[in-house]
Amino acid sequence: MRHLIGLLVIVFACGTAQAQPQLYRVVNVDQTDTLNVRATANPTAAIVDTLSPSASRVEVLEERHGWGRVIAGEGEGWINLAYLLRMERPAIGEFDAPGGLQCSGTEPFWGLQLHESGDATYYDGESLGAELVLNVVDARTARARPDPHVYYLSGAAEGVAVIASGQCSDGMSDRRYGWQASVDMRSPDGVSRLVQGCCFTPVLQ
Template sequence: MRALALALLLWVAAAPASATVDAWPALFDVARVAADDALNIRSGPGTDHEILGTLAPDARGVEVIETSRDGRWGRVNAGEGTGWVALAFLDRRPGQWSGAIPPLAACFGTEPFWQLETGDAWRMETPEGLVFDTPAPALVGSPSHRGHFAGAVTTENTGWTLTVLNRACSDGMSSRRYGFEALLVRMAPETRLWSGCCTLAD
């Protein structure tokens, strides 16, 4: 009985920690970089790798897709590909734990091309023009799958459902990487599915 009680105590103590495991990708702000300097983006996780670009000393809302194995470097999108920045010079924004509703900025796809802005309003556009522009609904998370989210809107002629899955995604046009896959469904006049990726960065 003492062993069972101890096991239960350890499980209860661990529960809050497991509920607040950091989510990836996540937004960061550049910090501890001098005003006349910049944060290097490198081709690999280490100072011996080539510099691909830089982040301004006051850059905000930097999307880090994943970390290096040692947790000291973060992968970011740079140009048409990705690079690595030292996490010692980035501050993680609060509230981004596994299972929290992600602060999506946009979802998009290719073949066919489409973009859905997901800020204060949901605004969908294609090369043919604006499809809809409506107040943003609340995304909801799945109680059984921590990285699954969905939201829906109704427009004048039909309904739309966006499903977001927290897993690796490629835009199919570059070497950039994203941490959310998107499935956008139109209900009528005929059911149609668009697929793509989502980003946290504005």
């Protein structure tokens, strides 16, 4: 319980609070065409990425004058919201917490994927890049609040992940993520490692 309280303090002390990112799917785009992601919220701005007409789980981090800011490559871009329709965020397994999030951080490098099936994978410098297969044995969302979300992990290692909405930078790219994460992972030999980073929801093309 003590390390969970510590994680909650860390998450709320970091980053800038913001509305929870919402998921969308692409609409009103011909099957032979693509949806442009532009450098700024302007229909004449440079195209920095494209989405397929069937793309879903497009995570909008900010809305401005009919446009939505999204992660695009190593940076970010803007999509005209006339071509997006809001969708429900999938839960993880049978629990009251979102699935499909992909988290990572630096110093040390680490990564955590929370699959909606209830499976998870984790790696860090100690695992030498090898992915550890985990299970989400419990996951909860704060009562009467949109977040934080707490995930209890078991399998090749044991740990707790606390994820909350809030602007987050990985310190290496121009991306401004919409989720902050703190993860306390304990290896089978009893060594505990606390890491912090950012999360996002990968687009399904």
